[in-house]
Amino acid sequence: MTALRLGIAGLGTVGAGVLRTLEQNSAMITARCGRAIQVVAVSARDKNKARNFDIKNLQWVDDPLALAGMPNVDVVVELMGGDSPARQLVETGLRNGKAVITANKALIAGHGMMLTQLAEAKQVVFAFEAAVVGGIPVIKTIREALAANKISEIQGILNGTCNYILTQMRLRQMSFQAALQEAQTRGYAEADPLFDINGTDAAHKLAILAALAFGTQLDLNAVSAEGISGITPDDIIFAEELGFRIKLLSVARHHEYGLEQRVSPCLIPLLSPLASVENEYNAIQIQGDAIGHLMLVGRGAGAEATASAVLADIMDIAAGRHALPFNVAVSALQKCLPPAAEKSRSSFYLRLVVSDQPGVVADIATILRDHKISIESLLQRGRAMAAGVPVVITTHETMASAMQQAAAKIVKLPVVLEPPCVLRIENN
Amino acid sequence: MTALRLGIAGLGTVGAGVLRTLEQNSAMITARCGRAIQVVAVSARDKNKARNFDIKNLQWVDDPLALAGMPNVDVVVELMGGDSPARQLVETGLRNGKAVITANKALIAGHGMMLTQLAEAKQVVFAFEAAVVGGIPVIKTIREALAANKISEIQGILNGTCNYILTQMRLRQMSFQAALQEAQTRGYAEADPLFDINGTDAAHKLAILAALAFGTQLDLNAVSAEGISGITPDDIIFAEELGFRIKLLSVARHHEYGLEQRVSPCLIPLLSPLASVENEYNAIQIQGDAIGHLMLVGRGAGAEATASAVLADIMDIAAGRHALPFNVAVSALQKCLPPAAEKSRSSFYLRLVVSDQPGVVADIATILRDHKISIESLLQRGRAMAAGVPVVITTHETMASAMQQAAAKIVKLPVVLEPPCVLRIENN
Numbered sequence: 004m005t006a007l008r009l010g011i012a013g014l015g016t017v018g019a020g021v022l023r024t025l026e027q028n029s030a031m032i033t034a035r036c037g038r039a040i041q042v043v044a045v046s047a048r049d050k051n052k053a054r055n056f057d058i059k060n061l062q063w064v065d066d067p068l069a070l071a072g073m074p075n076v077d078v079v080v081e082l083m084g085g086d087s088p089a090r091q092l093v094e095t096g097l098r099n100g101k102a103v104i105t106a107n108k109a110l111i112a113g114h115g116m117m118l119t120q121l122a123e124a125k126q127v128v129f130a131f132e133a134a135v136v137g138g139i140p141v142i143k144t145i146r147e148a149l150a151a152n153k154i155s156e157i158q159g160i161l162n163g164t165c166n167y168i169l170t171q172m173r174l175r176q177m178s179f180q181a182a183l184q185e186a187q188t189r190g191y192a193e194a195d196p197l198f199d200i201n202g203t204d205a206a207h208k209l210a211i212l213a214a215l216a217f218g219t220q221l222d223l224n225a226v227s228a229e230g231i232s233g234i235t236p237d238d239i240i241f242a243e244e245l246g247f248r249i250k251l252l253s254v255a256r257h258h259e260y261g262l263e264q265r266v267s268p269c270l271i272p273l274l275s276p277l278a279s280v281e282n283e284y285n286a287i288q289i290q291g292d293a294i295g296h297l298m299l300v301g302r303g304a305g306a307e308a309t310a311s312a313v314l315a316d317i318m319d320i321a322a323g324r325h326a327l328p329f330n331v332a333v334s335a336l337q338k339c340l341p342p343a344a345e346k347s348r349s350s351f352y353l354r355l356v357v358s359d360q361p362g363v364v365a366d367i368a369t370i371l372r373d374h375k376i377s378i379e380s381l382l383q384r385g386r387a388m389a390a391g392v393p394v395v396i397t398t399h400e401t402m403a404s405a406m407q408q409a410a411a412k413i414v415k416l417p418v419v420l421e422p423p424c425v426l427r428i429e430n431n
Numbered sequence: 432m433t434a435l436r437l438g439i440a441g442l443g444t445v446g447a448g449v450l451r452t453l454e455q456n457s458a459m460i461t462a463r464c465g466r467a468i469q470v471v472a473v474s475a476r477d478k479n480k481a482r483n484f485d486i487k488n489l490q491w492v493d494d495p496l497a498l499a500g501m502p503n504v505d506v507v508v509e510l511m512g513g514d515s516p517a518r519q520l521v522e523t524g525l526r527n528g529k530a531v532i533t534a535n536k537a538l539i540a541g542h543g544m545m546l547t548q549l550a551e552a553k554q555v556v557f558a559f560e561a562a563v564v565g566g567i568p569v570i571k572t573i574r575e576a577l578a579a580n581k582i583s584e585i586q587g588i589l590n591g592t593c594n595y596i597l598t599q600m601r602l603r604q605m606s607f608q609a610a611l612q613e614a615q616t617r618g619y620a621e622a623d624p625l626f627d628i629n630g631t632d633a634a635h636k637l638a639i640l641a642a643l644a645f646g647t648q649l650d651l652n653a654v655s656a657e658g659i660s661g662i663t664p665d666d667i668i669f670a671e672e673l674g675f676r677i678k679l680l681s682v683a684r685h686h687e688y689g690l691e692q693r694v695s696p697c698l699i700p701l702l703s704p705l706a707s708v709e710n711e712y713n714a715i716q717i718q719g720d721a722i723g724h725l726m727l728v729g730r731g732a733g734a735e736a737t738a739s740a741v742l743a744d745i746m747d748i749a750a751g752r753h754a755l756p757f758n759v760a761v762s763a764l765q766k767c768l769p770p771a772a773e774k775s776r777s778s779f780y781l782r783l784v785v786s787d788q789p790g791v792v793a794d795i796a797t798i799l800r801d802h803k804i805s806i807e808s809l810l811q812r813g814r815a816m817a818a819g820v821p822v823v824i825t826t827h828e829t830m831a832s833a834m835q836q837a838a839a840k841i842v843k844l845p846v847v848l849e850p851p852c853v854l855r856i857e858n859n
């Protein structure tokens with residue numbers, strides 16, 4: 004059988020990983036596909052950049068869009084990231100009837116429906132396993148291995164930067180800022196880490212997984228996202244005392260009244276499987292009606308791990324295995340109904356810093372009672388902190404809206420010295 | 432597109448799960464496959480057995496082998512288990528050019544090479560995801576998602592019965608026998624649990640995974656298997672004190688000098704991800720050169736979880752996705768070289784029961800020294816046990832053969848009252 008010929012745009016971390024792995028494992032890859040996989044052309048920003056692999060035998064094109072038009076390219080592999088020209092390349096590739104592979108989560112989260120419809124119209128493969136948690140094969144697992152399952156819930160640790168920061172804050176009693184710097188030094192965080200730490204990156208991944216798992220239209224606007232910059236080392240210590248660990252949790256949950264899609268720092272039980280997923284590791288726990296719980300844990304980023312996912316998509320093409328990107332045609336996806344905000348329920352963790360004087364707890368408890376919020380536990384710490392003393396409250400399950408309103412009132416109490424930290428407790 | 436038509440042999444736990452899930456999720460399954468999946472005929476031991484699902488609209492055949500000859504059956508689904516007539520059914524189905532799906536691990540472990548070659552010759556699909564750890568999609572993951580990876584190691588908790596027993600022994604300080612009875616009461620252990628508790632069941636699964644992952648001929652004789660019946664509640668307590676948990680671990684590891692395939696109770700670090708996989712749950716940790724570590728955790732048995740895997744195989748056929756069962760043709764699999772026994776190294780846990788008199792430790796330490804085994808820690812417990820006192824020793828990494836010889840000498844010391852318990856410590 005003839006070789007499958009690739010045109011690769013982008014030779015950064017992931018592109019380099021793909022070229023290295025293809026070269027290192029070429030005999031094995033050929034044997035497993037029944038045909039060779041051959042890179043015929045590459046494009047990147049700077050031809051002359053020092054690279055630790057050889058590109059002199061590959062055709063170089065300055066304009067990545069040219070790859071989409073080359074007759075000897077079967078598969079366009081978009082590894083540039085960003086919006087433009089990545090989007091144009093993917094679109095032109097599909098329009099020209101080429102298979103397209105991408106690792107670009109923002110592109111799929113923003114334009115996945117349109118691009119997938121284009122691929123369907125052209126009857127070409129469009130695949131993006133690497134766009135969601137790098138090496139962990141969650142897309143293939145949901146799409147194929149769990150195809151017979153009605154999925155009711157996905158919970159995941161989908162951002163390695165945040166997980167690394169929260170782990171280091173806990174293990175070394177570091178501040179958020181210090182842990183972030185450490186993550187940057189180690190290459191786990193970008194120079195501009197905003198989209199990682201504010202939950203945007205995880206929201207992109209969650210939106211893609213939710214559309215696939217629940218058969219709903221991908222709708223990034225239906226995902227609420229909250230980051231981890233408000234978490235203090237004290238919160239982490241209090242959570243542990245209460246039997247919980249704080250994780251940036253991505254949750255997509257099917258309710259009768261809509262689809263909940265949420266990225267937020269949460270308290271999860273210390274003994275839950277996700278609690279032991281630490282540092283830069285990612286994990287996804289899927290609940291299906293037949294399979295029960297299935298959890299996948301692995302590296303969500305990094306050159307070789309992400310290359311593993313890109314190459315799996317490519318090898319599926321080489322072996323003739325095709326699947327619709329969202330399991331059914333885009334036209335068959337249901338409208339994504341965001342859940343009615345007034346129906347969202349949870350138990351909560353509430354940490355306040357208050358001035359140390361009599362009656363504070365009574366004031367707070369009164370506000371909670373007025374909002375029909377029932378206290379499960381209350382911890383008041385000694386007088387160690389100069390500026391005030393922390394009070395930590397956990398609640399029984401309550402309306403999220405009631406909790407929001409109560410927090411807004413509590414912050415106005417003169418004895419409350421800082422905005423409260425309000426976190427969901429995910430018990431299941 | 433026309434429906435994919437199934438003939439199902441075996442309506443026990445798994446068969447019932449397949450029929451129920453197919454019925455419950457039929458609209459979704461049809462949408463995802465682009466065609467209906469239809470059961471046209473079934474066979475089981477007793478037509479009139481009370482069942483909680485309806486078979487009156489299905490054609491009943493008394494002889495399961497007849498399914499392999501029916502012109503309106505596209506896929507033969509073997510869910511009877513056991514050797515005969517399961518083997519004849521699978522073989523006849525393949526010979527007649529039908530796709531065959533089975534959940535029969537003993538059949539694949541024993542005859543997988545022959546049956547796969549037959550499927551290759553007939554160019555039909557032969558798949559058995561459900562044969563290895565039920566619902567967890569480890570075969571698809573290794574075969575497709577990790578296809579670009581050279582795999583160096585698989586470690587797994589592949590038997591839910593043993594994992595349940597060890598968990599309950601720890602949590603409730605039960606004896607092995609009491610925990611086994613509990614497992615039988617709860618349906619986690621067969622009436623005859625021998626193949627579960629002596630490691631045979633896990634060895635079957637490991638042999639299948641190793642062949643797929645390492646591209647070697649499936650060779651059940653190359654797998655060493657040891658069960659858990661020698662583990663006492665004391666061993667579990669000592670292990671925890673030393674920072675370890677005891678698990679029945681299945682390990683397949685690539686060495687320069689051969690392929691290590693071993694099922695045995697091992698001490699693994701309390702903080703290792705596998706240590707937190709408890710009760711009836713199964714897990715597999717795979718190490719690939721590109722992906723690094725990937726772990727899958729889920730239910731390895733049960734009606735619906737196993738049905739999920741059977742149906743995934745069927746839906747792959749319906750959607751036209753094909754893969755070679757062992758990723759390359761059987762003729763391309765390498766001969767499986769068992770590792771030279773004299774090269775196997777490990778650190779060890781050694782628990783003795785000795786009579787409480789001076790000089791005991793010196794006698795034991797001398798034997799270990801004579802075999803060049805270096806002691807890492809030694810715990811000697813008080814005088815609680817009437818019959819003797821336990822001595823627990825952990826060693827630094829040493830030759831497994833040296834440990835065996837030393838243990839054989841130690842057991843002959845007059846002060847040693849019981850055969851020693853010798854367990855590997857898996858630190859990585």
